[in-house]
Amino acid sequence: MFDYDPNTKLEERDHAKTGIWTLRGPMLALSNPDPALAFPPGTTLHPRLFIRNTTSKPANAALRFYWRTASTTGAAAGPLLHLNPYEIGLVDVAALQGTGAIPKEANWTSVTLTTNGLPGEVLAVAASYDDTLRYGAQTPFSDQLSFRWEGGKWQYDPYHDSIITGGNGGTIFYNQGTQRYDLEQTLQPDEQMWIDVGKLIREHVPDKNGKTLPADLTSGSYEFRDLTNIGVGSLFEGKIIYDKTYGHVAYGCGTCCGYYQPKFFYDPLLVPVGSTAGNGVTALNQCTQKYDDVSADFYGNWSSANTAIVTVDYYGTHSAVSVGSTTSSTSGWLTHYGHTLCPDWNPRPSGGDNVNPPDHLKILSDSLQAISSCPATVRRLIRYQEVSVNNAPVGTVQSKEQFGSKSANTCNNGNLGTSETCSADAGGLFTDTLFVGCNSVGGSCGVTFTKQQWLWCPPNGAAVVIATPGDLIIHNNEVSVGGNTAGFATGTCIYASGTVSNPCI
Amino acid sequence: MKRVRSLPLVVLALTALTMIADPSGLPTQNTSTSTTFGIVQGRVIDEHGDPLPNAKVYAEPVEASGSTGKMRFAITKQDGSFSLDEVVTGMNIICASKEEALFPDTGAAAFALNLNALPRVRVQEGRVTPDVTVQLTKGGKLTGSISDSSNGQPVAASRIRLSRIDDPKLFVSTGPDEVGHFEFVVPSKPFTFQVTAAGYRSYEYPGPLLVETASTKEITVHLQRNGPGGDRQDVTPHP
Numbered sequence: 001m002f003d004y005d006p007n008t009k010l011e012e013r014d015h016a017k018t019g020i021w022t023l024r025g026p027m028l029a030l031s032n033p034d035p036a037l038a039f040p041p042g043t044t045l046h047p048r049l050f051i052r053n054t055t056s057k058p059a060n061a062a063l064r065f066y067w068r069t070a071s072t073t074g075a076a077a078g079p080l081l082h083l084n085p086y087e088i089g090l091v092d093v094a095a096l097q098g099t100g101a102i103p104k105e106a107n108w109t110s111v112t113l114t115t116n117g118l119p120g121e122v123l124a125v126a127a128s129y130d131d132t133l134r135y136g137a138q139t140p141f142s143d144q145l146s147f148r149w150e151g152g153k154w155q156y157d158p159y160h161d162s163i164i165t166g167g168n169g170g171t172i173f174y175n176q177g178t179q180r181y182d183l184e185q186t187l188q189p190d191e192q193m194w195i196d197v198g199k200l201i202r203e204h205v206p207d208k209n210g211k212t213l214p215a216d217l218t219s220g221s222y223e224f225r226d227l228t229n230i231g232v233g234s235l236f237e238g239k240i241i242y243d244k245t246y247g248h249v250a251y252g253c254g255t256c257c258g259y260y261q262p263k264f265f266y267d268p269l270l271v272p273v274g275s276t277a278g279n280g281v282t283a284l285n286q287c288t289q290k291y292d293d294v295s296a297d298f299y300g301n302w303s304s305a306n307t308a309i310v311t312v313d314y315y316g317t318h319s320a321v322s323v324g325s326t327t328s329s330t331s332g333w334l335t336h337y338g339h340t341l342c343p344d345w346n347p348r349p350s351g352g353d354n355v356n357p358p359d360h361l362k363i364l365s366d367s368l369q370a371i372s373s374c375p376a377t378v379r380r381l382i383r384y385q386e387v388s389v390n391n392a393p394v395g396t397v398q399s400k401e402q403f404g405s406k407s408a409n410t411c412n413n414g415n416l417g418t419s420e421t422c423s424a425d426a427g428g429l430f431t432d433t434l435f436v437g438c439n440s441v442g443g444s445c446g447v448t449f450t451k452q453q454w455l456w457c458p459p460n461g462a463a464v465v466i467a468t469p470g471d472l473i474i475h476n477n478e479v480s481v482g483g484n485t486a487g488f489a490t491g492t493c494i495y496a497s498g499t500v501s502n503p504c505i
Numbered sequence: 506m507k508r509v510r511s512l513p514l515v516v517l518a519l520t521a522l523t524m525i526a527d528p529s530g531l532p533t534q535n536t537s538t539s540t541t542f543g544i545v546q547g548r549v550i551d552e553h554g555d556p557l558p559n560a561k562v563y564a565e566p567v568e569a570s571g572s573t574g575k576m577r578f579a580i581t582k583q584d585g586s587f588s589l590d591e592v593v594t595g596m597n598i599i600c601a602s603k604e605e606a607l608f609p610d611t612g613a614a615a616f617a618l619n620l621n622a623l624p625r626v627r628v629q630e631g632r633v634t635p636d637v638t639v640q641l642t643k644g645g646k647l648t649g650s651i652s653d654s655s656n657g658q659p660v661a662a663s664r665i666r667l668s669r670i671d672d673p674k675l676f677v678s679t680g681p682d683e684v685g686h687f688e689f690v691v692p693s694k695p696f697t698f699q700v701t702a703a704g705y706r707s708y709e710y711p712g713p714l715l716v717e718t719a720s721t722k723e724i725t726v727h728l729q730r731n732g733p734g735g736d737r738q739d740v741t742p743h744p
Binding site: 364365366367368369370371372373374375376377379381401409411413414415416417418419420423425430431432433434435436437438449452472474486487488489490491502 | 540565566567568569570571572573574575576593597598600611612613614615617620623661662664672674675676677678679680681682683
């Protein structure tokens with residue numbers, strides 16, 4: 001599977017970030033066929049590689065084999081090829097088995113080809129057939145790596161079997177995708193997971209959750225996921241379905257998953273004055289159509305357009321320096337969404353950052369209600385939001401209240417609790433709860449607290465008055481805030497001066 | 506003796522847990538010169554006995570004074586457990602809600618299915634009151650909008666009053682949001698529903714308003730201005 005584009009840059013197809021263009025052929029059948037293929041006894045295959053230089057300049061290619069027998073695996077270096085312009089080089093892999101570079105008893109190998117050229121300039125295909133050309137198959141090469149592959153159909157019945165190979169987290173789906181069978185394996189670089197579906201079914205091999213595949217299962221689908229890396233993954237995959245009657249082996253291709261629409265968690269990000277706030281990156285996963293957190297792929301590249309307002313660290317933690325608005329951005333490598341290819345790309349999402357001090361309070365709701373502890377008593381709940389001078393939310397800040405004076409409680413049930421020490425308001429939101437408690441004397445009773453004020457507590461320095469609701473007259477049957485007993489309309493703003501305005505100024 | 510010696514350590518540890526559970530992520534504190542506090546721990550469950558995570562829990566004093574200041578509450582963990590610190594000593598009822606899952610706020614008397622069934626606990630200074638179970642019963646959602654019948658503009662300065670028909674002194678009064686929308690999570694009990702606004706004729710929903718369990722009822726109110734031609738109210742209830 002190749003897609004030659006003369007404008008392609010190496011870094012867009014160099015998924016492993018090695019600086020070298022690399023092709024992989026995942027499942028080449030070696031001279032000694034895997035007994036699972038059920039070829040006639042004595043069948044010998046002749047595995048060969050055909051490597052073509054498509055350019056008018058010389059090219060070099062290096063080969064490496066990752067072989068497996070029934071019980072062991074290993075790696076071996078192959079020959080270095082010097083290809084003249086447009087030359088097709090032939091590598092006799094069977095001969096390498098003859099020299100012992102690859103064990104004679106090995107059944108399979110994956111092949112890695114690296115070149116000094118650009119993507120698509122050197123192509124490869126492998127073929128492995130017996131003398132009659134009846135038994136065997138071709139092996140496709142691909143440069144694709146991804147964090148996730150979605151494979152097609154596998155088959156297992158008296159006439160067919162399937163072998164799947166791929167990365168470290170494989171899942172087999174069956175019963176129209178409603179059931180799953182999960183395998184998990186930690187792989188070293190270039191190591192492969194090897195799944196003989198027929199063997200899993202025949203031998204009732206449990207998955208990582210102890211689940212086995214039904215004995216009468218004949219087909220399904222599969223996927224591979226990189227459990228440790230998303231954004232740009234490091235998985236390749238391959239699959240064969242072989243026909244035990246005719247010896248035909250067919251390769252299947254999975255679809256690699258990519259990302260699009262990367263964006264920040266918060267845009268704009270509200271950074272309270274003198275404080276910090278974190279931001280990150282999400283991107284839409286083509287296969288799941290859900291946003292994944294890909295922040296880790298964007299670490300180390302954050303920057304602020306104006307460091308006098310906001311600075312950003314390696315992980316995207318923003319620190320407010322001074323009041324104002326600016327933007328920040330970062331970059332990272334992701335596997336890109338594509339129909340036939342999943343090239344890497346280097347998006348640079350950006351978003352706004354607002355650093356504002358709270359200036360006044362905005363009322364989000366104002367409710368009166370009979371309380372459950374004593375239904376004859378009224379409680380007033382005023383939901384406030386701390387907002388900037390231009391009525392924008394400011395994020396989490398600390399605040400407290402203060403009073404001019406506080407009367408005794410004529411309901412005879414003690415002093416009212418207050419919030420006269422600084423405490424944090426998550427998201428710049430808090431609810432002022434106003435009630436006197438249950439009436440133990442009869443009639444109307446309560447307290448009068450004069451000149452309620454709300455103050456912002458900055459990280460450093462003295463608290464600043466941001467709102468003066470006014471006198472509180474909190475009785476068991478009525479609660480007055482600055483003379484208002486019916487309740488403020490949503491959207492009303494209260495300022496430090498005591499001004500109450502709807503709409504906000 | 507052993508229990509007395511170990512108690513301060515227990516209290517300190519539980520206080521720390523509650524601070525972590527506070528949604529702000531930072532410790533909060535209400536102060537009062539002569540108020541004393543204890544701790545209440547327990548679990549919030551639904552009507553089937555299953556734990557309710559992410560429910561909001563708070564205490565309402567029965568004997569002690571009330572407050573002016575920020576509402577204190579705890580959020581239940583995955584197993585429905587909670588730990589409420591700084592609960593004023595004396596008798597309290599423990600209230601809870603999870604409105605996003607249609608469990609009404611039992612601290613509002615009008616929204617408590619049965620006031621007598623709410624858990625009452627006596628809190629002692631510096632002591633932990635354990636094993637309090639708060640059972641919530643799913644209600645329904647009452648939602649809608651309020652607008653001026655003459656121009657369709659929202660009447661944000663209106664007030665909505667919901668009162669229980671079985672006990673009219675149990676009420677909730679609040680305003681819609683800035684675009685005239687409102688939303689309540691209510692128990693499946695009959696209510697009266699009234700809307701008032703300065704300059705408009707008041708509106709009252711005809712007959713008992715009942716929201717069935719786990720359902721949503723929508724009401725669109727078109728308020729008529731006072732004065733000539735303002736003698737008619739329109740309402741479009743959506744069952």
